[in-house]
Amino acid sequence: xxxxxxxxxxxxxxxxxxxxxxxxxxxxxxxxxxxxxxxxxxxxxxxxxxxxxxxxxxxxxxxxxxxxxxxxxxxxxxxxxxxxxxxxxxxxxxxxxxxxxxxxxxxxxxxxxxxxxxxxxxxxxxxxxxxxxxxxxxxxxxxxxxxxxxxxxxxxxxxxxxxxxxxxxxxxxxxxxxxxxxxxxxx
Ligand SMILES: CC(C)(COP(=O)(O)OP(=O)(O)OC[C@H]1O[C@@H](n2cnc3c(N)ncnc32)[C@H](O)[C@@H]1OP(=O)(O)O)[C@@H](O)C(=O)NCCC(=O)NCCS
Numbered sequence: 227x228x229x230x231x232x233x234x235x236x237x238x239x240x241x242x243x244x245x246x247x248x249x250x251x252x253x254x255x256x257x258x259x260x261x262x263x264x265x266x267x268x269x270x271x272x273x274x275x276x277x278x279x280x281x282x283x284x285x286x287x288x289x290x291x292x293x294x295x296x297x298x299x300x301x302x303x304x305x306x307x308x309x310x311x312x313x314x315x316x317x318x319x320x321x322x323x324x325x326x327x328x329x330x331x332x333x334x335x336x337x338x339x340x341x342x343x344x345x346x347x348x349x350x351x352x353x354x355x356x357x358x359x360x361x362x363x364x365x366x367x368x369x370x371x372x373x374x375x376x377x378x379x380x381x382x383x384x385x386x387x388x389x390x391x392x393x394x395x396x397x398x399x400x401x402x403x404x405x406x407x408x409x410x411x412x413x
Contacts, residue, residue: 229287230295230347236339241297241309243286248298249279251305255328264362265326282308288352291316295347299327299340306331311344311357319355321348325371332367338374342411345375349406350413356402363395372399376409 233242244252255261256270256278270278285296291313299307307327314320323344327337348354361368363382373379377399385393406412 230297230351231286234297234343236343238301239336239340240300241340241343242300244279244282244296244298244305244308246279246283248305249276252279252298252308255307255326255330258329260329261326264365264368285310288313288347295344297340297343299336301331301336307337307340309337309340309344311348311352313352313354319353321352321354321357323348323357323359325368338371341371342375345401345406346411346413349403354403356400358398358400360399361397362389363397365397369397369399375401375411376405377401378405 231243233240253270253272253275256275259269262269267274282296282298285294287293288295288311294310294312296308296310298305299309307325309325310323312322312324314322323341325337325341325344345357348357358380359372359377361372369379378401379397380400381398383396383398385395387394387396401409
């Protein structure tokens with residue numbers, strides 16, 4: 227499968243590969259404790275941020291199993307978040323998506339609007355059969371994003387891992403290609 231370097235324009239957003247110029251915008255939200263609260267990483271310092279940006283700048287194609295596509299999400303010329311799609315299995319046509327946004331731009335539907343584009347790529351360009359997303363059981367905003375998209379809650383793993391020093395639970399949501407085609411989001 228090809229590179230995904232061409233910008234994607236939605237109603238209010240532009241999704242496109244990260245560039246070196248995005249460093250300050252990225253640090254502005256990746257450094258916040260509230261953003262890292264339910265992520266596996268801790269809040270970024272400048273060094274963490276530079277390292278993550280260098281890695282994400284290269285994540286522009288889905289060529290083989292295990293590849294991750296990352297898009298910066300721009301609103302009004304500023305990067306306010308990012309979304310990703312992981313090609314989990316070629317044989318089983320499975321993918322996983324994710325999203326991280328600046329809380330200063332929350333509550334406007336931007337994460338939902340951008341995350342849907344990862345599903346579109348997965349289903350309509352990569353031919354995936356099923357795409358799933360996972361979140362901490364306490365991450366209600368993230369669960370609501372997946373519910374708003376119309377994904378099914380498939381599982382609640384209770385205290386299945388030690389997350390940041392305490393027992394953590396995880397919700398799994400998923401959508402199948404036929405559910406995508408029947409949804410309001412399909413092209
Ligand atoms: C998870 C996260 C992206 C959710 O952000 P969010 O702002 O709640 O999500 P959206 O941008 O899609 O906005 C949805 C909200 O805007 C409201 N909204 C306003 N205008 C809207 C519009 N035009 N379209 C859709 N929703 C709209 C919705 O009602 C919804 O509010 P509600 O959740 O109170 O019902 C954000 O909390 C985040 O980045 N957290 C830190 C990182 C993280 O945990 N990532 C997920 C890891 S699993």
